[in-house]
Structure formats: structure tokens, C-alpha cells
Amino acid sequence: MSGHSTYTPSNGFTRWIDERLPIIRLSYDSFVAYPTPRNLNYWWTFGGILSMMLAVQLITGIVLVMHYTPNTAMAFASVEHIMRDVNWGWLLRYMHANGASMFFIAVYIHILRGMYYGSYKAPREILWILGVVIFLLMMATAFMGYVLPWGQMSFWGATVITNLFSAIPVIGDPIVIWLWGGFSVDNPTLNRFFSLHYLLPFVIAAVVALHVWALHVVGQNNPAGVEVKSEQDTVAFTPYATLKDAFGMAVFLVFFAWFLFYTPNYMGHPDNYIPANPMVTPAHIVPEWYFLPFYAILRSVPDKLGGVIAMFGSIAVLFVLPWLDTSKVKSGRYRPLFKQFFWLLVIAGLGLGYLGSQPAEGGYVIASRILTAWYFFHFLVILPVLGLIEKPKPVPESITADVLAKNAAH
């Protein structure tokens, strides 16, 4: 928390607390007086939206566990019991299932915002890396949560994903048996996934705390990509950012509610309403939509180990992004070439998502190979080279100058 605390306890009781545990002071400095850049746009409300979604998933998850049974003989039936018998069970389960999708929509927007405005650049490298860690934890949590209803997609998704580890030479097979707790995905697997699915959201919450801590040490980036230079460049978190975030959350909740109440199964797979059968694989296995681009990368490589390396590599590359981008200019607004490549990457990602949902044959495979190659080319070649050859547009002198120039134009 940069700068001095401006908190003054208003009465004897809060002063008594402040001298013993300055928790009100910490909250005040972090979420009331905290200076935020005055030019933040709505893309900056997704941090708040994500915190809200984490809370939604935690609360709905904790109450769902009051009715769910993590046993292969009863899991599927207990989920149907939640849907049919438990008071408001349908609502809570649909909130949790669609909430996972909403969480990923918000996190993808949040990550892309960071990429476009160069939010990963110095001094925000650790902030960015913590974000990638949260993203990985979210993927692990979502994957294990999807196994719990013990439908056909749950079972075969668990089988395919755990088998990824069998690609590791020599120790691959013992690792897979260790992960399963048996010789196939079975009751021990379901039990441990349940345990970890309950644990990981709290780990996410802890890493979010570190993420916010790092954010408050270095301060927020902003659309102009220039650092805060004077008090003039900022406004107080409350009411300005608080209300803007609240409005963003409300709009996002409308979007969430539309899926929740009008098409709650749109983002799921009908096969998961068939109880798990270890003897029969569904004809067309696809992961949940938020994993599709990575699934397409996995399938685009014709070698088992190579595919697994490419898939994990596609996320690993994000960890070193701060050092791959050589440009001194943060915001994509002032980088005419970067801006175009950024949108090409977005299109490649969406394309990979589509291809991941299609069967792995013919033209689909060729297209996923091209887009996979492009994905890595973007990070490993384009970004380092672009910083050296691109001529950026002039960057505003300060955040205030940026805001004034924009208003003068009207």
C-alpha cells in the first residue's frame, strides 16, 4: 500500500481496535482511499466481477455439498436428487455449473485486457504470474468439479485428462495409477477429486489475496499505459471505482441470469446426463468449452508426448510473457502493429476453440496445426521482434494529459 494511511478512527471503539489490529485501516486504505487511475475503462471492472464469481462458486458449492454424495454408486443419483427434490436445488446447481462458465468468460476477458494494455510489463511481472497461477488453479478446479456428477462426460473426461500423464516416459504409468488410486478411474478417483475440488477454491482465494496485494503495491495499469505521476492522475477507489465495479457486476449478472434461467444446459453436454459407464466411450468426447482451445492444441500434434507438451506449453508461455514482449510502450493503443497482431491472436484462439469442438480428422486437423503454430509464433517470435521494429505512436505525458486530450477532442 503506497503512501501514508489517511484513516482516522472516528470514535473510541474503532481507535481501540486500530491500536490492536488495524484491520479497518487496512480495508480503508485498500478499498476506500486507495488511489485508482482516473482513466480506467470498463475492461477494468473484470477484476471485481471475478471476485464476485469466486464468491458465487464458493457459496453455491458449499451448499451443494450438503446434498451431494461422492460415491460412484450414488453420485449421479444425488445430483438428480439435487435437481428434483432439494428445495431450490435446481437453481443452486445451475448457478454453480453456469457460474463456472461465467468465471471463465470473465477471466479470459481479464487476461486479454492485460495483454492488450501491457499490464504484465515491469513492475507488474509478479502480479501477472500470480494471475496465471490463478488461471491454472481454476482449470484444475473446473476439471475436477466436472467429474463429480459422474456422468459419461465426467468419467471419460477424467480418463482422457489423467491419461495425459501417461505420456511422460518411464514414470508416466505409475503416476496415472497413483492419480486414480486403482487401475482405472473409479471410486477412489471420485473421492480425491471431490476433496481437491473443495480445497482448491480456497487456495485460489489465497492467491487472489496475493494478486491484490501485488496490485496495490505497484498500482493499477490503465488504458494509457503510463504510470501515475501525481495526485491529479487518480481518483479515490470509493466511490469512483466501487460504483463503476458495481455497475459492471450488475450488467454481468444480467448476462449470467440469461443463461441461468433461459438456457441453463446450453454450455453443457447432453451425454453427461447418462450415468458413467466404464465399458462404453461416447462417440464424440469434448471437454467443456473453456478448455477447447487447449484441447485443439493437444490434438493438433500427431505425437502423444508432443501433444501433451504443446498443450502445457501453451499455458507455460504465459508465465514468461513479461520477458517475451520487448516493447517499452505498455498500452496497445499506441502500438499500431501490436494491435493488429493482438486481434489476430484473439481470432486464432477463437478458431482453436471451434476446432477443439470438431472431430479430429481431415481439414480440422490441418487448420488446428496452422493455428497452433500461429499461437506459439505470436508469443515466441512476433512479440520479441515487434518491440524492436515497431515505431509506436507518441504516448501521453501523463494520465491527466490523456484524459484532457480526449475531452478536448469532443
Add this chain to the structure above:
Amino acid sequence: MATMDTAEPSRRDFLYIATGAVAAVGAASAVWPFIDQMNPDASALALASTEVDVSAVAPGQIITVKWRGKPVFIRNRTPDEMKALAAMDVKSLKDPQSDADRVKKGHENLLVVVGVCTHLGCVPLGNAGDHHGWFCPCHGSHYDASGRIHAGPAPLNLPVPPYEFISDKVVKIG
């Protein structure tokens, strides 16, 4: 440590390192039960064998039995299939292995393989694919009637589980 400008290690350094080493060994051995509890337990290991009566499997038929939670295919190959397999060039395969090495002597027509695709663990479909053996619907691997991989991302043949004929009719898998 500004005061430690001497290069000579002292007895105190030795004590620190020795204490640290003992603590590390203690911590590592305490971790092991927490890791090993995830391995297959006694009840999972106890279910490790299955007996099957194979006398009713007609030529051309594939039956699926469950062994250690996984499907095992038992296929009674027809004379035509055996002829086609014998004519194949084994050396050109991704995982070269002759059909004779994958069956028991005296029961050459009977193939016993684990019905789990060696790519990512799906159950392949019988009598399907380019080689009329098995076809995996997940990522498109083609196996022949000996369960050997011909095309697709799977790296290995369908594995033959350990099994024996305990009589002319009954096979014990595992």
C-alpha cells in the same frame, strides 16, 4: 552476516547443517504416507484377476469382460482374419509385433487384449476402422484384428494382459 568474514567453517556451521539435514529427512519420511495413500489400496489390488469361460465365443465374435475396472476384449478370429493377419508386413508397423507373440500356443484364434486405447484411454469400437480390428472414436486410432496400431495418434498396440488357460474353456486374466 557481516561478522562471518572467516572462510574456515566452524563447529557451529556443522551443527546447523547436521540439524537441518536431520529435519529434512524427518519431514520427507513423514510426507511419504500422505503420498502413498493415493496408490491402489488392498481392496483394489484384491480384485486383480478375473476368470472367463471362452467356449461360447463364436468365430468372429468379440466379448468384453471387466478386469481391474477396465474392459478386456476376447476375440475369436475367423480363419479369413487369421489369413489376412498372417499376410501383413509386421516390420512396417509403429509397434512391430507378430500376431503369434500376442496369443497362446494352441489357441491362436483367441485374442485377449485390454480394451483401452493406448492414446488417452478411450474404449475402441470392435470390427471397425480401416483394418477391421478396432477403431477409437476419440482421436481416430485404427487397430487390426490382432489389436496392433496401424494409424492414428496411439503409440502402442493394445496391450495383452497376463492370462492363462486354466482349462480348455476357461481363461484366467490377471
